[in-house]
Amino acid sequence: xxxxxxxxxxxxxxxxxxxxxxxxxxxxxxxxxxxxxxxxxxxxxxxxxxxxxxxxxxxxxxxxxxxxxxxxxxxxxxxxxxxxxxxxxxxxxxxxxxxxxxxxxxxxxxxxxxxxxxxxxxxxxxxxxxxxxxxxxxxxxxxxxxxxxxxxxxxxxxxxxxxxxxxxxxxxxxxxxxxxxxxxxxxxxxxxxxxxxxxxxxxxxxxxxxxxxxxxxxxxxxxxxxxxxxxxxxxxxxxxxxxxxxxxxxxxxxxxxxxxxxxxxxxxxxxxxxxxxxxxxxxxxxxxxxxxxxxxxxxxxxxxxxxxxxxxxxxxxxxxxxxxxxxxxxxxxxxxxxxxxxxxxxxxxxxxxxxxxxxxxxxxxxxxxxxxxxxxxxxxxxxxxxxxxxxxxxxxxxxxxxxxxxxxxxxxxxxxxxxxxxxxxxxxxxxxxxxxxxxxxxxxxxxxxxxxxxxxxxxxxxxxxxxxxxxxxxxxxxxxxxxxxxxxxx
Ligand code: SF4
Numbered sequence: 488x489x490x491x492x493x494x495x496x497x498x499x500x501x502x503x504x505x506x507x508x509x510x511x512x513x514x515x516x517x518x519x520x521x522x523x524x525x526x527x528x529x530x531x532x533x534x535x536x537x538x539x540x541x542x543x544x545x546x547x548x549x550x551x552x553x554x555x556x557x558x559x560x561x562x563x564x565x566x567x568x569x570x571x572x573x574x575x576x577x578x579x580x581x582x583x584x585x586x587x588x589x590x591x592x593x594x595x596x597x598x599x600x601x602x603x604x605x606x607x608x609x610x611x612x613x614x615x616x617x618x619x620x621x622x623x624x625x626x627x628x629x630x631x632x633x634x635x636x637x638x639x640x641x642x643x644x645x646x647x648x649x650x651x652x653x654x655x656x657x658x659x660x661x662x663x664x665x666x667x668x669x670x671x672x673x674x675x676x677x678x679x680x681x682x683x684x685x686x687x688x689x690x691x692x693x694x695x696x697x698x699x700x701x702x703x704x705x706x707x708x709x710x711x712x713x714x715x716x717x718x719x720x721x722x723x724x725x726x727x728x729x730x731x732x733x734x735x736x737x738x739x740x741x742x743x744x745x746x747x748x749x750x751x752x753x754x755x756x757x758x759x760x761x762x763x764x765x766x767x768x769x770x771x772x773x774x775x776x777x778x779x780x781x782x783x784x785x786x787x788x789x790x791x792x793x794x795x796x797x798x799x800x801x802x803x804x805x806x807x808x809x810x811x812x813x814x815x816x817x818x819x820x821x822x823x824x825x826x827x828x829x830x831x832x833x834x835x836x837x838x839x840x841x842x843x844x845x846x847x848x849x850x851x852x853x854x855x856x857x858x859x860x861x862x863x864x865x866x867x868x869x870x871x872x873x874x875x876x877x878x879x880x881x882x883x884x885x886x887x888x889x890x891x892x893x894x895x896x897x898x899x900x901x902x903x904x905x906x907x908x909x910x911x912x913x914x915x916x917x918x919x920x921x922x923x924x925x926x927x928x929x930x931x932x933x934x935x936x937x938x939x940x941x942x943x944x945x946x947x948x949x950x951x952x953x954x955x956x957x958x959x960x961x962x963x964x965x966x967x968x969x970x971x972x973x974x975x976x977x
Contacts, residue, residue: 488544489517493528495538497573501527504574507595508581510893511860525581527573534558536569540576544584551579578625586861589897590868592625597890599626599899601918603638604645613639629875633885633901640886641918644911653701654710654915655737657690657729658927659718660951663754666776667787668818668846676720682951686928687725689955691732693926696962698736701924704969707741708924710912712748713768719749723758730766739767744911746770750813752798753790760805770910772840773798774813777821778829785820792832799836809908810838816870817846817895823869830874834881839908841883843874845898847891864896871898878903887913924968928954932968943968 488505492498498516505514505525512523520526526541536557541550553572557565578593596602599620606616613635620631661683664675676683701708711733721729726747733739747768749755755773763771775795777783783791795812802810812833816826833841845867875885883903887910890899902913915921919942925932932945945964948954 488512490525495529500570500573503595504577538572538576540580542580549580590627599634600637603634637888644914645920651706652709653706653922655708656925657713658930660716661720662717686951695736710744712746712912714748717750719754723762727762748772750774752794755798764805770809772811776815778832779825782820811840812838813842815844817867826870827873830877840904842902844900845894848893867895
């Protein structure tokens with residue numbers, strides 16, 4: 488949809504809201520108020536900011552206004568309030584044109600629980616936060632309840648952090664083959680097997696350099712996550728070398744959780760699981776996505792549901808007491824009945840964690856068919872509702888959540904767990920509770936300053952070929968990231 492700004496420069500807020508409500512239409516700034524258009528204006532008088540949105544859509548027009556008291560606000564607080572009323576005025580004006588309001592209401596961010604946690608930290612009760620999410624941001628009842636629960640878990644996890652605690656992520660951007668729905672930068676080993684040995688050399692060098700800097704700055708790794716891609720694309724020997732290097736180079740004496748993603752069952756062997764256990768990992772993630780063999784073939788996974796069961800048994804045999812299993816609602820060719828069957832099969836295995844994702848569509852243009860979108864939304868809603876029912880009945884509770892762009896029906900991804908088995912890394916990372924140092928190609932480190940809420944990102948080179956030979960550049964960025972230390976103080 489085209490838009491016109493009058494009296495303000497909150498372009499990002501306007502585009503974000505338009506894309507949230509009309510994901511298939513790329514917003515574009517214009518000066519011509521013709522056709523489908525949103526005119527967003529902002530004025531301020533006597534300490535009151537007033538945002539007005541006039542939307543013309545499919546031949547009809549609607550105008551809505553929102554106001555905020557900005558008396559005594561500093562620049563940052565004023566911008567935050569103005570940003571909010573600009574977005575809400577557009578939401579109010581445009582939503583009546585949609586077949587149904589978004590389940591997340593006017594919230595556009597990927598971390599709704601972070602917003603809720605902020606409210607709790609300012610003294611609001613859980614009930615007040617839920618009411619605020621529903622009344623002010625139009626979040627649906629189910630999503631508000633999920634958010635409050637995730638925010639409460641995050642508060643508990645935050646309370647356990649000590650000054651100088653950080654987490655570490657190590658990325659293996661290789662997979663045995665490419666899944667149809669994947670938008671991650673990962674190379675299939677058919678194409679890039681030769682890159683793995685030099686990549687591992689560079690990764691071990693980065694681990695040694697980072698371990699030295701961490702010791703010098705007095706920061707301790709409390710959770711470690713080896714993810715991907717598919718880390719178990721590496722051989723047992725390569726996994727042993729990587730984990731051995733990490734154990735030698737990094738002070739892991741305060742480590743509370745160590746996860747290795749053994750994502751694809753077609754890469755899991757008894758030897759690799761033994762190497763992962765010997766390397767010190769306490770948690771593995773085995774990711775079936777679905778237990779429907781026809782759907783697995785359709786999405787390009789080269790494993791069967793039977794292999795998932797075998798991998799799970801091997802992981803238990805190797806001694807893993809905390810296992811996560813990922814699923815995706817809304818996969819091409821899946822149905823609510825088949826997804827319910829997937830959930831039942833996985834729950835019967837009794838893993839400690841089950842993560843339920845909603846399929847993210849790779850291209851916004853794929854959302855242009857309104858009838859198809861409505862069908863996808865209905866199907867995703869049915870799948871998620873039933874999954875929630877089954878998981879709750881089996882004793883799981885939601886503990887973290889995040890949103891992605893362009894998911895079927897605008898739904899979220901939720902991590903569920905048995906009591907006391909929350910993955911701390913997932914909570915720390917998703918809620919931006921502490922500094923995360925990330926190693927490997929495409930890895931993004933974040934320095935979190937809890938005193939100011941400021942997040943600073945440091946990205947490693949994106950592709951393995953760029954990453955090789957970038958050691959000096961990464962070292963300089965790592966020194967900057969860790970400079971000052973004690974990021975969790977306060
Ligand atoms: S296993 Fe994951 S990262 Fe690898 S191709 Fe499939 S979806 Fe992408």
